[in-house]
Amino acid sequence: MAEEHVAATPEKAAAASKTFTWRAGEQALQYDATAETVECLARDGAKLGDMFCLSFVVPRNPNAPRPVTFCYNGGPGSSSVPIDFGGFGPRILAESPDLAHLSTPWPVVDNPHTPLPVTDLVFMDALGTGYSTVEKGKEAEVWCVDGDAKAFAAGIAAWLTAHGRWGSPVYLMGESYGTVRNAVLVRMLQEQGVGVAGVVMVSALFDWSQTLPGNVLYYAGLLPTYAACAQWFGRAGQGEDPDEFFERACRWAGEQLAPALLLGDAVAPERERELAGQMAELVGVSEQWLLERHLRVELEDFRQELLRDEGKVVGRLDMRHWTWLDQPVQLNGDHIAAEDPADDATNSACVAAFRAFLQELGYEGPSVYLDNNYEKVNKDWKFAHQAPGVLDTGMAPNVAYDLATAMRRAPRMRVCLIGGRYDAATPWWNVEQTLANLYLPTELKANIEGHLYGCGHMAYYDADTNAAMGAMLRDWYQK
Structure with missing residues (x-):
């Protein structure tokens, strides 16, 4: 492990970075892990908040830029810890037997199924969750469908700028409400000059009306x-x-x-x-x-x-x-x-693994980390959204129209859907039904892959699924 590199950021916890080696069998890969916050600025320059990011970057060949994937969970109100230390980051919780509730702390191992060999990974906490903060008086502006996507677009642009990665292929990976975010965000990024090569939707939901009573x-x-x-x-x-x-x-x-x-x-x-x-x-x-x-x-x-x-x-x-x-x-x-x-079984062990990793990294964030902030963010969330080309603002959005618009604009962009048979939060049947009602042309439908596994909402917590999903994603990135 190389020596620690620390860079100070005014009025924020100092960014911290270390070099690690990921090992899986006979494979070995050196990567830099960095914990930092980036400033989220609205298009008019007004500050929305500071977004916490934990990135894993493999030293690259400047003549062959590596893809970079921006990853997040959902809620609204969840931090990015589950999708990171649960299954896609270079370190994860060790395999648990028979769906057991995990004790805390739980062993952490190098993740043999991480997509890190084919893409750099940046795990981002939504504003108001984790270590991400909202500017005072801006809560209503960012705790809504469009405002949340604007904040993530700003965070992605800030990270690409800070790390000199504007020449890298950009991918998005969201889980649960993160798939709602993905659909709006990919369209919004296009409108701001940021092309997206592909989108990974884990446990997707696009039509929010399907969650309404009756x-x-x-x-x-x-x-x-x-x-x-x-x-x-x-x-x-x-x-x-x-x-x-x-x-x-x-x-x-x-x-x-x-x-x-x-x-x-x-x-x-x-x-x-x-x-x-x-x-x-x-x-x-x-x-x-x-x-x-x-x-x-x-x-x-x-x-x-x-x-x-x-x-x-x-x-x-x-x-x-x-x-x-x-x-x-x-x-x-x-x-x-x-x-x-299902949440009780893994949540505390996952958060503890994340906090221990930050200690190892040398990142001195506040003592309070909001792994979820449902009582505030979710409670105050506004779901109103005007889909592209639709005159009325819907109180229960169907962001599949945003995704379809983005796909028509970028006919080479690919979409990977991942779902689980045992997921009652975002049922697979509804995803297929929503997409079928978009009447996409055959050429665009060919860019959508669907992968159903014998898992729940957090697909990565299932050991067999994580292995199959990891192999599938590595192939998908390289197509």
Whole structure:
């Protein structure tokens, strides 16, 4: 390991950089890790905030510039720690057995599946999360769909300038709400003269209306994920291949369930009972329970119902996880939604690994690191967004139109979609349904790759998925 290099930044924690060696089998790669903040300036020069970045850069050949990928999580209100130390950075949490809850601290190892051999990586914290700060009075300006994308566009431009990387191919990698950000950001960067070579969408959601209560697409989209969960726990699909069972559930959701939900009480009682029987066979709960809900199954209801006879509730971000049901006095819907065993299993271990790495790097940030700031950022977030070419501002945005516009402008730009069967936060069925309704020309559709894995929302926490996904991404970058 080389000696430490420190550069002071006025009115900020000093940037810190060290050189490390990544090893995987017989492979070895030297890289520089740098923790710093960059200034985010609006187009008129007004300061929006300071964005914290942790970058991993391989010394490069000036005649063959390496790609650089800007990475972030979602929320809104999440820092970039999970996507970094969870799965894509050069160091990650060691593999956990059988979906176990990790103790803290948890061993950290060189990540054999990181895309670092083919692209430099810059992990960025959204303003108001992690060590990123918002200028006083600018919160409403940046805690919204368009303002957030503007802040990231400014942060990316500042990083490219500070590191002399304007000649490098630029990629974006976002997870969850980070995919909403990606869709708006890639269009916005184009409008500011920054071309994007490719976009990686991990656990994507583009049409926010599908999350609203009572939306038919919400119920239909969750059905295949419920089925995958029921199969995992032995309540449905016994003896069937998981991929084939999931695909069968996807077809049934689109061809049988969605049309019936659109008809509402115009569906004959006999037909509703027939559908309830078919649905019960797929999702592992009783026909009567489904009839009482007229086939409209809320996520928090299903999480508590599937294993109720065992006194358990299943996860949301990854429905393979479970924990014990709370007492009846605690069964507030918001509480159940927030109490997610899939998140509990990994979050503290991931944050501890990140903080320990910053200590090793010599970065002396504040003692408080907002790994998530949902109670402030998410609570105050404004979802209004005017899609390109659309006259009205939608309160529940569909940013797929932004993505389609960006793809038409840059017909060589590629998009990689990654999703998980057990992800109930951003169901795979909804992504496919949204993109199918863009009616993209064949030439542009060929630039979109979809990869479904046997994982949850944080795809990288699944060891088998991380290995397959890592190999896939290295190939994808080099196409």
